Amino acid sequence: MGMPDAKMTARRLSVHYGDKRALHEVDLDVAANEVTALIGPSGCGKSTFLRCLNRMNDTIDGARVSGEVILDGEPLYGPSGIDPVLLRARVGMVFQRPNPFPKSIYDNVAFGPRLHGLVSEADALDALVRTSLERAGLWSEVKDRLHERGTGLSGGQQQRLCIARAIAVEPELILMDEPCSALDPIATARIEELIDELRQTYTIVIVTHSMQQAARVSQTTAFFHLGRIVEVGATEQVFTAPASELTQGYITGRFG
Numbered sequence: 001m002g003m004p005d006a007k008m009t010a011r012r013l014s015v016h017y018g019d020k021r022a023l024h025e026v027d028l029d030v031a032a033n034e035v036t037a038l039i040g041p042s043g044c045g046k047s048t049f050l051r052c053l054n055r056m057n058d059t060i061d062g063a064r065v066s067g068e069v070i071l072d073g074e075p076l077y078g079p080s081g082i083d084p085v086l087l088r089a090r091v092g093m094v095f096q097r098p099n100p101f102p103k104s105i106y107d108n109v110a111f112g113p114r115l116h117g118l119v120s121e122a123d124a125l126d127a128l129v130r131t132s133l134e135r136a137g138l139w140s141e142v143k144d145r146l147h148e149r150g151t152g153l154s155g156g157q158q159q160r161l162c163i164a165r166a167i168a169v170e171p172e173l174i175l176m177d178e179p180c181s182a183l184d185p186i187a188t189a190r191i192e193e194l195i196d197e198l199r200q201t202y203t204i205v206i207v208t209h210s211m212q213q214a215a216r217v218s219q220t221t222a223f224f225h226l227g228r229i230v231e232v233g234a235t236e237q238v239f240t241a242p243a244s245e246l247t248q249g250y251i252t253g254r255f256g
């Protein structure tokens, strides 16, 4: 079922909020060590879909998920579903607005490893905090002020801190929901470079309203419209020779 190297697979995935259906039987394969971009007009279900991949919809009142999501052969939902707390360590998330905890830079990054008991020695925790900040491209900017508040950093630094926090628990996948929408162009460019480096180690699914961003950072693009995936394919193909007229209309700016 699905592509042979799929890290995560969604099958007939539907979501209702109350009696309103937001996602209609969506199928998607997410390839390992790639960036998969989810694009489409506002309200088409991108965030709803992304939240299914780490069971974040469980936390939304009235949201009901049906269908399957499979991570490395293991179902996320159903009686044998993965425990949501463990799942969110395996599938990290970075949100639209940077949301560091009101704690020190160090404690933001150490939070997950402490919660999951990943390290027992203080030296090992220090090393993990450092590596995570290095991988997030933030270490050199914060190494002399690890005990200052994370919320005192610039927006772009805060978002890289949130990425460091996500990678500190060594996730397999990182979900990003419009991670640059609150950032200026320079901070955005840094995050885009970072995403490209991170995919060597992680599998990334990113929602973006910027088609330029999808084209720059992703290898696979899925175009959502009214709660369905209209088209999914190699990013270059989707942007240069889309199979669907709807996709063509969206990427040429006829609606959106």
Ligand SMILES: Nc1ncnc2c1ncn2[C@@H]1O[C@H](COP(=O)(O)OP(=O)(O)O)[C@@H](O)[C@H]1O
Pocket (backbone or CB within 6 Å): 017, 022, 040, 041, 042, 043, 044, 045, 046, 047, 048, 049, 060
């Ligand atoms: N918490 C919620 N409660 C009720 N309806 C919601 C909720 N979140 C999203 N929706 C609805 O589901 C649809 C898809 O929304 P969303 O996934 O946020 O789209 P996108 O991220 O593509 O803009 C929209 O019609 C939206 O109004």
Ligand SMILES: [Mg+2]
Pocket (backbone or CB within 6 Å): 046, 047, 048, 207
């Ligand atoms: Mg959204």
